[in-house]
Amino acid sequence: MDAKTLTAMQGGGFLIQSPDPANTFTPEDFTEEQKMIEQTCRDFLDKEVLPHILDIDKQKDGLMVSLLDKSGELGLLGASFPEAYGGLGEDFVTATLINEALGGGHSFAVAMAAHTGIGSLPILYFGTEEQKQKYMPKLATGEWKGAYALTEPNSGSDALGAKTTATLTEDGKHYLLNGQKIWITNAGFADVFTVFAKIDGDKFSAFIVERDTPGLSFGEEEHKMGIKGSSTRQLFFENCKVPAENLLGEISRGHVIAFNILNIGRLKLCAAALGGAKRAMDLTLHYATTREQFKTPIAQFGAIQHKLAEMAIRVFASESSLYRTAKWIDDKEKQLHDEGKPGSETLLGAAEEFAIECAMLKVLGSEALDYVVDEGVQIHGGNGFSDEYNISRAYRDSRINRIFEGTNEINRLLTLDMYLKRAMKGRIDLMGPAMGVQKELMSIPDFGDDDTPFAAELKAIANFKKAILMCAGAAVQKLMMTLDKEQELLMYLADMLIDTFQTENMLLRAMKMQQNGHASADLAMDMVRVFINDAADRINHAGKNAINSFADGDEQRMMLMGVKRFTKLASFNSKEARRRIAAKLIDEKRYFF
Ligand SMILES: Cc1cc2nc3c(=O)[nH]c(=O)nc-3n(C[C@H](O)[C@H](O)[C@H](O)COP(=O)(O)OP(=O)(O)OC[C@H]3O[C@@H](n4cnc5c(N)ncnc54)[C@H](O)[C@@H]3O)c2cc1C
Numbered sequence: 001m002d003a004k005t006l007t008a009m010q011g012g013g014f015l016i017q018s019p020d021p022a023n024t025f026t027p028e029d030f031t032e033e034q035k036m037i038e039q040t041c042r043d044f045l046d047k048e049v050l051p052h053i054l055d056i057d058k059q060k061d062g063l064m065v066s067l068l069d070k071s072g073e074l075g076l077l078g079a080s081f082p083e084a085y086g087g088l089g090e091d092f093v094t095a096t097l098i099n100e101a102l103g104g105g106h107s108f109a110v111a112m113a114a115h116t117g118i119g120s121l122p123i124l125y126f127g128t129e130e131q132k133q134k135y136m137p138k139l140a141t142g143e144w145k146g147a148y149a150l151t152e153p154n155s156g157s158d159a160l161g162a163k164t165t166a167t168l169t170e171d172g173k174h175y176l177l178n179g180q181k182i183w184i185t186n187a188g189f190a191d192v193f194t195v196f197a198k199i200d201g202d203k204f205s206a207f208i209v210e211r212d213t214p215g216l217s218f219g220e221e222e223h224k225m226g227i228k229g230s231s232t233r234q235l236f237f238e239n240c241k242v243p244a245e246n247l248l249g250e251i252s253r254g255h256v257i258a259f260n261i262l263n264i265g266r267l268k269l270c271a272a273a274l275g276g277a278k279r280a281m282d283l284t285l286h287y288a289t290t291r292e293q294f295k296t297p298i299a300q301f302g303a304i305q306h307k308l309a310e311m312a313i314r315v316f317a318s319e320s321s322l323y324r325t326a327k328w329i330d331d332k333e334k335q336l337h338d339e340g341k342p343g344s345e346t347l348l349g350a351a352e353e354f355a356i357e358c359a360m361l362k363v364l365g366s367e368a369l370d371y372v373v374d375e376g377v378q379i380h381g382g383n384g385f386s387d388e389y390n391i392s393r394a395y396r397d398s399r400i401n402r403i404f405e406g407t408n409e410i411n412r413l414l415t416l417d418m419y420l421k422r423a424m425k426g427r428i429d430l431m432g433p434a435m436g437v438q439k440e441l442m443s444i445p446d447f448g449d450d451d452t453p454f455a456a457e458l459k460a461i462a463n464f465k466k467a468i469l470m471c472a473g474a475a476v477q478k479l480m481m482t483l484d485k486e487q488e489l490l491m492y493l494a495d496m497l498i499d500t501f502q503t504e505n506m507l508l509r510a511m512k513m514q515q516n517g518h519a520s521a522d523l524a525m526d527m528v529r530v531f532i533n534d535a536a537d538r539i540n541h542a543g544k545n546a547i548n549s550f551a552d553g554d555e556q557r558m559m560l561m562g563v564k565r566f567t568k569l570a571s572f573n574s575k576e577a578r579r580r581i582a583a584k585l586i587d588e589k590r591y592f593f
Helices: 003-008 032-057 063-073 092-101 107-116 121-126 129-141 254-290 302-338 343-353 355-379 381-385 390-402 408-424 431-442 455-485 487-515 521-550 553-566 574-588
Strands: 146-149 165-168 174-185 192-199 203-210 216-218 232-243
Touching: 032 063, 032 092, 032 107, 032 390, 063 107, 063 129, 092 107, 092 254, 092 302, 107 146, 107 174, 107 254, 107 390, 121 129, 121 192, 121 203, 121 254, 121 343, 146 174, 174 192, 174 203, 192 232, 192 254, 203 232, 203 254, 254 302, 254 343, 254 355, 254 390, 254 574, 302 343, 302 355, 302 487, 302 521, 302 574, 343 355, 355 381, 355 390, 355 408, 355 487, 381 390, 408 455, 408 487, 431 455, 431 553, 455 487, 455 521, 455 553, 487 521, 521 553, 521 574
Parallel strands: 146 192, 165 192
Antiparallel strands: 165 174, 174 232, 192 203, 216 232
């Protein structure tokens, strides 16, 4: 890409920009080196992790630690950390691919992601040079394990409501931490924690706390619904004596650390969920093609084929969205670097730019996984309910993904909140395009048929965007300062955005596959068309309900007509398309892209 295209994309901009397949990164663009790293991860899962999954779930003494050590020896833990701190300096797409490739590792994937993400990145991005030199090389190799302690019994989604305090001792040499953290991943064995506490009770700040710090103690392992092999404990701080030089970042700026690290965490959660979904699909395809009822493999039944195809469609949507965004972040990082920004600000700045996309990815990735494991259990019948089948573990392990790294409700709300704040600050022009849609509504619709390739799909996406701009623009005008109290409306708008985002990402990928003569390009277009067909109904439903929640009279009537117009599609036989997709899945017995 040249410099112009690198800077062309802005966070949230997909809603108002024309899509361009040539400048869309897709998994088909992975380099040979990236594919080799992916294979190393898959081999590691197959040889070192999955054969021990029962012991992992029983939290067999030392097992998780030794697995993390082994992945550290392979360079997987520090792959994306700079070489100066013991890492391999891989780019963001590669780091994302590693998270995906290990995502089928159940509790191991959670421990690994917590270590490499929220457990290490706060120090990498906000630490002083001394702090980075002290901790990062050990975190990169896995000699030390990392964890992140934000949540408290009374502050989860409301993270800034934390009660844990930090008080500087009279000699200025230590902070005394008092309070409690809950649900801390890797707490059973982590050596280093990023802990959030309020200095003097009100200045929300972050600290690096080592495991053996006097005054720090741990609760018992939580008994959880899933990810049973992942260590989750409470932390208790009783005059916990943290050296003053372990303050991380600036006093009162803890929220900057907490929220910026979560942006990256949300994208990586989508990556891990994608890896989990692909593995659950492979398990299900194997079962569906071998289990017979009525003297027929159950994969031959239309009802089952519908589910198999739908799994692949949602995985394809998630995958296309994930890597398009990961590349935007890579490109933005390079741009910030070229502008002379220090290394600590480049990835964070890039992830902040695409924070809207990160929030949407967290939602769509975790919900795609939930669909796949839920229908995976269904396709396994009674066996799906048995602990002897891995799909039941996949089902239990999936559920947490809609809760941590910000619940899906919070991420939906954030998606809208960030859009509106950026529009108010002039970072993105939404009102101009929204007014354009209002004008278009007054005019006679254009029924002209354009039968050039992809024209119908591109038009559908352009229309979905118009539906969003129409509803959101009118809601902002009408409700102004009270819009944040209308959560139901915000949820509908977020759903419309998330569907449209995925549709565009899938279509651009499929167009590129067509242009490059990819063997499965026609099936990719089938997936896109099925998704558009269903998304139009969902967007219509969400749009109608959004409008009815705040509009009345002529305005309501006009917008209801608008949403109908913007979600109108030519009829399409989605059954036949799903059958074609299912046939290929059954043939290959795996997700085939
Ligand atoms: C297994 C596991 C591992 C975890 N690992 C870590 C970790 O390593 N470090 C860490 O710091 N935390 C961790 N967490 C905590 C996790 O991030 C929180 O559980 C999560 O943020 C939700 O907070 P909560 O549980 O207090 O739920 P609450 O915030 O009480 O939410 C309950 C419900 O209310 C909804 N809700 C809350 N506020 C609003 C609102 N304003 N508007 C609309 N709906 C709202 C939520 O969406 C949710 O549905 C972990 C949790 C679990 C279960």
